[in-house]
Amino acid sequence: MSDEKIRTPCPACGANTLFIGSGGHLTCSVIGCKEPGVERAVNGLKRQLRIACAEKRVAVARIAHAASERELQEALYAESVVVAAHD
Numbered sequence: 001m002s003d004e005k006i007r008t009p010c011p012a013c014g015a016n017t018l019f020i021g022s023g024g025h026l027t028c029s030v031i032g033c034k035e036p037g038v039e040r041a042v043n044g045l046k047r048q049l050r051i052a053c054a055e056k057r058v059a060v061a062r063i064a065h066a067a068s069e070r071e072l073q074e075a076l077y078a079e080s081v082v083v084a085a086h087d
């Protein structure tokens, strides 16, 4: 199980060099990779994704509960900004 190759590129350096190291931790084998213990980079990506999902839910709720044409326009605009910011 150790030395198992991962297809996903390293989020820190982009090389296809990830493997599961000792203790089951994702590790990058590139010498000089700025984040060889990839766990932190992966957690950062997960956190960004969670924030994006939360913002998206709020925006969708605003659209669903818009009481007027104007509120709907504002909610749609906010939603498109959220989508653009995380694409």
Ligand SMILES: [Zn+2]
Binding pocket: 010, 011, 012, 013, 014, 015, 017, 028, 029, 030, 033, 034, 035, 036
């Ligand atoms: Zn790397």
